[in-house]
Amino acid sequence: MQTNSKDWRYTVMPAVFTWLKESESGALEIDFDVTRKQAAHVLAAKGKGGSRFGGLVASGTLGENSYLTPEQRLALLKSLSDIAQEYEVPLISGAAAETKEALASIIEGLAAVGVNTVMVMPPKTKEAPSDEEMYAYFALAAETARKVGVTIMPYNNPDAAGYHALSTDLLRRLSALPEVVALKISTLDVSIIETLIVENSDLKVLAGVDSVTVHAGLAGACGGITGVGTIFPKASITMQEHVLKGEWAEANKISQALNSISYLDAQPLLLEYLKFAMGIHHNDPEGGLRTYGKKLTQQEIDDVRARYLLAKERLERLGLAD
Template sequence: MSMQWNGVMPAVFTWLKESKSGSLEIDFDATQKQAAGILKAQGKGGSRMCGLVGSGTLGENSYLTTKQRLSLLKSLSEVSKEYNVPLISGAAAETKEELVKIVEGLATVGVDTVMVMPPKTKAVPSEKEMYEYYALSEATAKDVGVAIMPYNNPDAAGYHALSTELLLKLATLPNVTALKISTIDVSIIETMMLANKDLKILAGVDTVTVHAGLAGASGGITGVGCIFPKASVTMQEYVLNGEWAEANKISQALNSLSYLDAQPLLMEYLKLAMGIHHNDIAGGLRTFGKKLTQQQIDDVHARYILAKERLEVLDLIG
């Protein structure tokens, strides 16, 4: 599948249901339905989401077993094929050998691009070790017919930051089609674009969509866009057209929710907001992650209402 990476794509939630025994299990039908609903949405200019991210941070990735993850992605691949968009999944491992197995597994269930996170090690790898980790994943991806997207998340605890020099080096590997940069410091994006104007960089934090576009990002991966897809796609349309004032109006309208995308409990917060939006608060609270306090639930609800009211004024609900 040819991937242009000019646009925005949703990192969809993994919907859960209670089994007969009372434990939580993946609700594949509900997850497919919400993914399809997001991909159906159109911006005011007529464009749609340009990809589908499954089993990412917002998709409970770190809590799923390998079997659950592959089953989930196989289910989502049916949706991505129906809407003719690439399916992207994250991959994280302690060693490059373990990463190889993950990439090979993802290729068997319809994943087109693998977002490769830095190695999950306590000790900080050397630049040489980090390069070898990514280079082996890229070679493996080539063998199994998928692409690689190095994922740099320097602001998040537990992720080793990739240096600008390393990212630029990785971008020259044939099977690296884009880079995901999740940071509120968009100067990283600008620095890289100045070094190589042909790079495809996707922003990974909803609060910086407009600023990332100004810095040269070609698109982004969104969590808030799962809840308000019409607004997210329209904002990206304005960004790509250089209509910064119009894009900023939407960014400001979304900001009460976008703020949550940069918090440690982003999955739990935004999943609840999705539940509120679809009148399914109980479903939005079903998670393998942390349980929210009533104060946190009330805060998410208030932030959702504020964003919804602002977007209604802009005719961007839908």
């Protein structure tokens, strides 16, 4: 599947959750069947205009990437590769490492199990590298991607996830690498997107924070990667349909309806919050609370439930809750 910056889909892509179950010993393990079923369900969804999601993001932040072992991660992605192929969308996953050499090895492994595009996060180091060190890290990732036949997506997410921030100058340089299919900008400051697009209108940028999807589209983003859209796919796709048509008032109605739950996507516990909301949506709240991440307090559980119900009520009025 060819995916390059010239033909990257103008759409939104779901970041699917990794569903877990208890083994006979009581330990948590990946429930491949339910995870595959949920991914297929989301990719089959359509917006009011008839379009679908344009990619499948798996084992990302919402897919518990940082908690899975390398073996678990590769097994999960391999199990989802045929789902992505069935719906003719690229399979996307994240990668980060302390060194550029370790990152190259991860990219090779991801390509071997069917990943088409790798979201490359900054180095996992305590001290922020210089721009030159950062560039060398991403440049080797691009070189490795070319050798194994995949593309990369530099991922800037300093807000909720706490990764080292990529400077605007560095993002400009990285966007020029031929293996870069798009940039993923996960920040509430969408002026970064506008600055990059004003300078290069051909650049593809995906927004990574649900609460600013419409604002990012107005700034020039070609789409986004969404966690909330995995819970409410019809609403997410329809909102993007309006964004692409420049129907800002209609898009903003949906954004406002989703606001109570979209807010959670910019919080440090976004994985735990949104996964629980997904569990409520599918009548499996216990499953939504099974995570390798943090255990939610009762107050947090009650807050997420209230936010989910408010979003659902608002979307029902728009005919977008299913």
